Amino acid sequence: MILHRNCPICNHTSLSAFAMDTKRKGPHISRVRCENCKLVFANPMADADELVAYYDQYYEKDSY
Numbered sequence: 001m002i003l004h005r006n007c008p009i010c011n012h013t014s015l016s017a018f019a020m021d022t023k024r025k026g027p028h029i030s031r032v033r034c035e036n037c038k039l040v041f042a043n044p045m046a047d048a049d050e051l052v053a054y055y056d057q058y059y060e061k062d063s064y
Helices: 048-057
Strands: 015-021 029-034 040-042
Touching: none
Parallel strands: none
Antiparallel strands: 015 029, 029 040
């Protein structure tokens, strides 16, 4: 897990909750918004090991 305390674009520290998806299969995804540049991004972000686990266990390969 990669937890951002600053915006990855403008490096501002003012991040606010934006959305959370708890209904899909797999781990939940939280999104935050930078109050400076308005970028919305996943926070925390999955690291490489978590992405491998997600695509192995949850990704619906037959649907895409």
